[in-house]
Amino acid sequence: MHGGMDDDVRERLEADIRGHCDAASFAEAVTAAVKGYGPEVLGYLLAMTKSEVDATDAFSLWCEDVWRGLPRFRWASSFRTWSYTLARHALSRLSRDPERRRIKVAITGSHELQELAVQVRTTAMLARTDEGSRADRLREQLEPDDRTLLILRVDRRLSWQDIARVFLADNPDAGDDDVAKTSAMLRKRFERVKERLRKLAAEG
Numbered sequence: 001m002h003g004g005m006d007d008d009v010r011e012r013l014e015a016d017i018r019g020h021c022d023a024a025s026f027a028e029a030v031t032a033a034v035k036g037y038g039p040e041v042l043g044y045l046l047a048m049t050k051s052e053v054d055a056t057d058a059f060s061l062w063c064e065d066v067w068r069g070l071p072r073f074r075w076a077s078s079f080r081t082w083s084y085t086l087a088r089h090a091l092s093r094l095s096r097d098p099e100r101r102r103i104k105v106a107i108t109g110s111h112e113l114q115e116l117a118v119q120v121r122t123t124a125m126l127a128r129t130d131e132g133s134r135a136d137r138l139r140e141q142l143e144p145d146d147r148t149l150l151i152l153r154v155d156r157r158l159s160w161q162d163i164a165r166v167f168l169a170d171n172p173d174a175g176d177d178d179v180a181k182t183s184a185m186l187r188k189r190f191e192r193v194k195e196r197l198r199k200l201a202a203e204g
Contacts (some may be wrong), residue, residue, distance in 0.1 A: 005040070010080065013037070017079050025129065030067050031113060038120035041087050044151055046124075047136070048091055048144060056121055061090035063117045081162040083152060084152060085169040091144075103107075138200045146193045153190060162186060 005013075013036040020029035041062060045055040066084045073082060139147050145167075152158045152166065164182035168174040174182075 002058065005036075014080065021073070021075075024032050026071050029111070030070055031116060033066055033070070033079060033083070034063055034113065034116055034120060034177065037083050038117070039124050040122060040156065041083055042124045044084065044087055044148075044156070045091065047084075047151055047155075048147060049094075050140065052125060053095060056086070058090040058094055060117065060120060061093060063113070067113065077162060077165045081158065081165050084156075084158075084166045088148065088169065114201055134201075135197075141200055142193065142196065143145065146189070146196075149186060149190055149193060181188055 013032065016032050016153075017029050017036070020032060021028070034121070040058070042055060042059050045058045045062070046052070049055045049058065062083070066083065069086070139150060142150070149163065152163045153160075158166075160183040161179055163186055164179045165174075167186065168178060168182055171178065
């Protein structure tokens with residue numbers, strides 16, 4: 001499975017989101033972001049949780065974080081890269097409170113955005129297949145960060161620099177040198193993950 005969006009379509013989407021932000025039209029920017037990137041972010045959340053309930057909760061948190069955070073986003077990376085940072089944060093918040101279910105997240109100030117989030121979730125859930133591939137089942141045996149690495153590199157085709165920025169999100173002072181070092185580290189980790197998957201496949 002890959003990201004499904006052509007590069008030129010993605011470039012137009014990024015320009016559209018940024019154009020709305022530059023005009024301080026943040027409601028329009030968030031709507032474009034959720035409509036454009038929501039399906040693939042939800043796909044990532046489903047792959048990470050293997051639970052429609054948890055993925056839905058995390059997606060609601062993601063929508064809320066996009067709404068609250070976009071006016072302060074400084075475009076040090078693409079919106080897409082930042083959106084996966086927010087998605088990882090949403091998963092982390094859920095994992096810290098595993099008993100929490102059916103989170104009621106109100107997307108402040110936009111009834112239309114709430115409806116759009118429901119539409120994105122419903123469409124994505126209907127489109128998914130119930131039975132995962134053998135590769136998906138092998139991935140489920142990996143650590144969460146290793147699964148994230150595979151999804152972002154293989155499925156979403158993010159650059160190593162962008163993946164490094166996602167993994168460095170908790171370090172706001174990270175500079176270009178940190179990105180370069182983390183990128184190199186993740187390349188090596190990726191090779192180890194691939195070797196792990198080969199061993200799991202041989203054992204299965």
